[in-house]
Amino acid sequence: MSEDVDRADLQRDLDRIKEAMGIAERYENAPEQWLGFGVVVAVACALSQYVVVERLPTYWFLVIWIGLFAAVGVVLNRRYGYAFEPGSNRPNVGFQILVLYVAAFAVQIVAASFLPALSYTEESAFVLGIVLVLLGTAYVVAGETMKAYHIRDRDRYAFHAGGLLLVVLGVAITTVDSLHVWGFAVFGGVYLAYALGSYWVLSRP
Secondary structure (H helix, E strand, O other): OHHHHHHHHHHHHHHHHHHOOOHHHHOOOHHHHHHHHHHHHHHHHHHHHHHHHHOOOOHHHHHHHHHHHHHHHHHHHHHOOOOOOOOOOOOOHHHHHHHHHHHHHHHHHHHHOOOOOOOHHHHHHHHHHHHHHHHHHHHHHHHHHHHHHOOOHHHHHHHHHHHHHHHHHHHHHHHOHHHHHHHHHHHHHHHHHHHHHHHHHHHOO
16 A cells, blocks of 8 residues: 555656656757747748838748748758657647648638728738737647646746737737838847747746
8 A cells, every 4th residue: 555655656746847847858959949940930021021012922921931931840850850749649739830820821811801902011911910810829829738748837938928929919010000011020020039038938947
């Protein structure tokens, strides 16, 4: 009987240790990958801002974002492997974020059917705003999902904070006239600052 009690106590101790682990402790190089992701977003935003200012065809947005992230995905997969692999009994965090990101474009198509014709800058702000709101929602969901990986609260809260930031920014870009033109520039700068702050949080022991 005493042996059973000791095993239970040991299991509880192990569970507490696991729950105290950070992303950097559980997944090596994850903070560095996150910081690199922030840099890529900033670069994509800078290029997208040029597209908006020059009124280039909108297909350039797809070329920029899909091209950059496809290249980054290949590099990360070959060099590091993904931080959150799909498993038989745990949710895939990356897949959750991807699904909501793709859903943003479906929402745009549905909503556009009931909207009047938008100007070039209004349409770009409309699409960016929807993407940011749903992407922010995905970050909040991801932060909660990380409980399944026994990630410490401080690291999960970094995702929650980022999600709320993206939602607020998405709403601002669609409601503030000046951000209709400069939304990508603001998004790129804010996201890079968030990535730097998150790197500091995630890399702390």
